Amino acid sequence: xxxxxxxxxxxxxxxxxxxxxxxxxxxxxxxxxxxxxxxxxxxxxxxxxxxxxxxxxxxxxxxxxxxxxxxxxxxxxxxxxxxxxxxxxxxxxxxxxxxxxxxxxxxxxxxxxxxxxxxxxxxxxxxxxxxxxxxxxxxxxxxxxxxxxxx
Numbered sequence: 280x281x282x283x284x285x286x287x288x289x290x291x292x293x294x295x296x297x298x299x300x301x302x303x304x305x306x307x308x309x310x311x312x313x314x315x316x317x318x319x320x321x322x323x324x325x326x327x328x329x330x331x332x333x334x335x336x337x338x339x340x341x342x343x344x345x346x347x348x349x350x351x352x353x354x355x356x357x358x359x360x361x362x363x364x365x366x367x368x369x370x371x372x373x374x375x376x377x378x379x380x381x382x383x384x385x386x387x388x389x390x391x392x393x394x395x396x397x398x399x400x401x402x403x404x405x406x407x408x409x410x411x412x413x414x415x416x417x418x419x420x421x422x423x424x425x426x427x428x429x430x
Contacts, residue, residue: 281346284342284345284346285342285346287338287341287342288338288339288342288343288346290335290338291334291335291336291337291338291339291342292335292339292418292422293335294331294332294334294335294338295331295332295335295336295339295371295374295418296335296415296418296419296422297331297335298327298328298330298331298332298335299332299374299411299414299415299418300415301327301331302324302327302328302332302382302411303411303415305320305323305324305327306320306321306324306404306407306408308320309321309324314390314394314395314396315390315394317396318388318389318390318396321382321385321386321388322386324382324385324386325382325383325385325386325387326386327382328378328379328382328383329379329382329383332374332378332379333374333375333379336370336371336374336375336414337371337375339367339371340367340368340371343363343364343367343368344364347360347364357429358428359424359425359428359429360424360425362420362421362424362428363421363422363424363425363428364421366417366418366420366421366424367417367418367421369417370413370414370415370416370417370418370420370421371414371418373410373413373414373417374410374411374414374415374418377406377410377414378407378410378411378414381403381406381407381410382407384399384403385400385403385404385407388400388403
């Protein structure tokens with residue numbers, strides 16, 4: 280069972296951070312596109328967030344708490360594990376509660392009058408960038424805590 284949970288944990292982390300990196304690359308690339316193409320790119324970003332990032336972040340948190348249970352029951356939680364759990368949990372909350380819903384709102388936008396970007400686009404885009412960056416940074420902190428902090 281532990282092996283299966285580790286597999287779920289690693290796959291979830293891969294989906295979460297891989298989807299986040301794909302979102303970043305797509306967002307940067309979309310800046311050079313016209314309005315219709317840019318909004319289409321954000322529809323794809325919304326799908327990546329919904330299909331990869333959210334399930335990955337949820338899988339990481341659920342499997343992580345189950346894997347950490349023996350440490351928590353013993354009352355001896357090493358610093359690296361506490362750092363991983365804290366950063367990972369906060370990052371996952373940021374991804375699932377802010378980044379994914381914001382990406383969904385961006386995905387539903389349509390061009391405004393005259394083919395311009397909708398009025399809400401800049402605000403939502405800034406929120407998406409900030410939330411996804413913080414969530415990703417916290418995910419990386421969790422990864423560093425378990426890989427470098429553990430040794």
